[in-house]
Amino acid sequence: MSQQGSTGVNTLSRRDFLKLMGAAGTALTFAPFVPWGKFMPNPDSAKLEKVPVILPDGNQANVNTFPVNHAEVITYPQTGDRVLDEEAFRKWQFIRLPDELGGQTAEASSFRAYSMVCLHLWCLWKYWPQEGRKRGECPCHGSMYNPMTGTAFAGPASLQAPPSNTLATLHLEADAKGDLWILPAKFTPNENGVVGYGRFIK
Numbered sequence: 001m002s003q004q005g006s007t008g009v010n011t012l013s014r015r016d017f018l019k020l021m022g023a024a025g026t027a028l029t030f031a032p033f034v035p036w037g038k039f040m041p042n043p044d045s046a047k048l049e050k051v052p053v054i055l056p057d058g059n060q061a062n063v064n065t066f067p068v069n070h071a072e073v074i075t076y077p078q079t080g081d082r083v084l085d086e087e088a089f090r091k092w093q094f095i096r097l098p099d100e101l102g103g104q105t106a107e108a109s110s111f112r113a114y115s116m117v118c119l120h121l122w123c124l125w126k127y128w129p130q131e132g133r134k135r136g137e138c139p140c141h142g143s144m145y146n147p148m149t150g151t152a153f154a155g156p157a158s159l160q161a162p163p164s165n166t167l168a169t170l171h172l173e174a175d176a177k178g179d180l181w182i183l184p185a186k187f188t189p190n191e192n193g194v195v196g197y198g199r200f201i202k
Contacts, residue, residue: 053180063106063178069098071127076182088124089195091116092170095127095147098134113170114150115195118143120157122196163200168193
């Protein structure tokens, strides 16, 4: 009797295991064709209005005072909740380009803002201004990003097909005083891009 009960349990367990393996195989078969970016935790709470570029010191970024070939981490969109505002998907590298890439002009075109979430495995990359670098670098697996476009040119992220080789971006505007503003974002691959998934370059 106990042997039959034991066999029944083993048969049921084996059946469940086979079902699980079948489901996993099906999921893996279709995984490359699923637009995962649509399901990722993007900052969709962004308001449809422009907001100031607020630096870590609390001041608004200005084209006349922000250093050339320099970067700071900014938060967008800000919620006012300290915990939520620390989410990686709300962090952006705000970069003023080096001289040779047009960073000396006192215009919004001298600046870039890219999601800090690396497109390979979601580590956080940063901009390095040193001579011979002047690029975004991910410390985890060596992906490197062009500061002009946000497109990966080295490392595993550069081997991914578009849009998953180009970082999500924020569009910027300067007012008459030189203060910088973030224009309303549309987090789709064809617009600002999708954080953690990528952006098509137009």
